[in-house]
Amino acid sequence: MPLSYDAPARLLTISTDNSTYQMKVDEYGYLLHLYYGARAEGDLSYLLTYCDRSGMCGCPHDVADRTYSLDVLPQEFPFQGSGDMRSPLLIVRDAEGTFGCDLRYKCHEIRPGKYGLPGLPAAYDEGADDDAQTLSVTLTDERLGLEVELLYGVLPKLDVITRAAIVRNNGEARVTVEKAQTACLDFVTGDFDVITFDGRHAMERRPTRRQLKNGALSVGSRRGMSSNQYNPVMILCDREATETAGRCWSMSFVYSGGFLAEAERDQYEQARMQMGLDSDLFSYPLEPGEKIVAPEVIMTYSDAGLEKISHNLHRCIRRNVCRGPWRDAPRPILINSWEACYFDFTGDKLVELAKKAAELGLDMLVMDDGWFGARNDDHRGLGDWQPNMAKLGGTVADLARRVNEVGLGFGIWVEPEMVNEDSDLFRAHPDWALTVPGREPVLGRDQLVLDLSRPEVRDNLFEQLCAVLDQGGIDYVKWDYNRSIVDVYSRTASDQGKVLYDYMLGLYDLLERVRSRYPELLIEGCSAGGGRFDAGMLYYTPQIWTSDNTDARNRLEIQYGTSFGYPCSAMGAHVSACPNEITGRTIPLGARGTVAMGGGAFGYELDLMELNDRACELIKSQVNTYRTIEHLVREGLFYRLTDPKDATLAAWEFVSEDGAEALVCAVVTRVDGYGLANYVVPRGLTPGASYRMVSNGRVYSADALMDMGLPVSVPATPYESFMYRFERVG
């Protein structure tokens, strides 16, 4: 079984198919972390070293042994007040405002199945086949009556271990939680790099790799959203780790609000990696009997480089985080109205667009922003989710019917969490927006954020959404969110330090209510493109609009970076018009198609009426091609063959789990004078097997392909692109 307890040695061990995680309750009741690495048997407590560090490190009073300090020892759940001066997971204050606690082991329990977190997103198990188990370890502080339940979930076949923590006030006075992070990994030795996924609006999640030196290296968000700027995925790896070699550890936060991910190298050159809630805008009082849940972190380990980390995370997110009928289904090929017409459309114009899309073989028309209230620009209307009947020429259901009649499914855009001051909703309920009394609010895109911590606000939004969705004909919803939260003040909160966390609980509640009422609905997440691209949202929305930047050159980098933590099935990827509206760059339609088709959930967002015949023919052929490769993009193992930032050829690959099929994609990104031949070297093919290239029928040895590669593009022309499909033939 994946979880075991060695009672005499007080060892708790978690085993996955290829990794082992071990902790120990020591003689003083502290829970020490021993190991997370390659599969290993036995007692690993010999890894702990004790020596006198000149009395400069804090020793617990009952230990009275200068070789024992929690400032040095590796810990499972470091807390402020123990003498550990590194970054803690937990900081609390008692009713007088005094900092600190002293958490010691009380008991543990091993349960079948993976725990869930009511009201919060969390990975789930698929039943007995997953062999999932839960370990619950309870730590207590007697003085405060505080109890912390550490939850570990293990999905052994996926090499995934999850963590969450529940902080309960079982005492008789208020305790305020000032910091409640979820997961920590302490390393007693090692030289590491840290990889984070950073960017900005329209340039999200490009990897930054840095050496971990003494001090702390952190990324996070105080924006009330996981953010376009930093993503809640962090990887720690050996300095020499590559895609295919070296030890790597990753943490992914299953939460969509503010976060902090930190790596620290301490005075003894030991490393700590940790992840959890942002604490700058958080201060959560717990009255006696109350609790707070530190949201889930997914961890995985690879001793075979970064590629294996991604494969583990892709499988886990695709199968054990995403839910509902769309989890495993081919996604519709969309035509989205945003970059096609922005706010400038009518029902008739959309029906024309739908007709053209049907001719080209697409599946669904999405009516983006601008269909409701007075929303003819982005200054007004958010909050009023009643259709603009004059613009649409009828109700949303009428338009859906007209679009269905030409053979397409129909979807709409919403941004339920927001309100414009110029809206009927705001005029009726100005207090429903998050604004600070006596101060003008900070605007973002001229809008304010609704207070989703309040049930009556969520009820109103739910009713408004139901009024539209109940009419029928809507198969898809794009759920957008286009600004950060700045003014953190709720009129009904018992304490303003709770608002951002309670907001997220409110958002998840609203999303869950919509999901349960419309189980067949495909919801695509969006937040100014990829501002809320996280495992938390993927629990509710199996795909997310990857970025507002649809320039194929930039998308290569954005999709490359996103692929470290997330599967392609989660990434919305559309072909848009050229010159690109953000970069001004012109890239041939062929390459734009390759990047979007090989990027994830495929679609178009351009005015199809403006295309010439040649472009229309090419789009038809792209749509046909996508239908033959869609299963590989959605469920195949993903290989980053080059880093598009540096390479002259951006190349990536999908291989079916059984190795029977492969798809190699490549785009020439740079051409030098009389340049070198570009070779693409696939990975993951079945060693010793032969593969037939579907387009030319030629048979190749898998070993030779994976050794010398395949020449493409000689001589190269800029933005030439390739998609080679292979089938194993023997």
Ligand code: DGJ
């Ligand atoms: C931001 C999104 O990322 C875009 O795709 C589009 O839906 C706009 N919002 C609409 O306002």
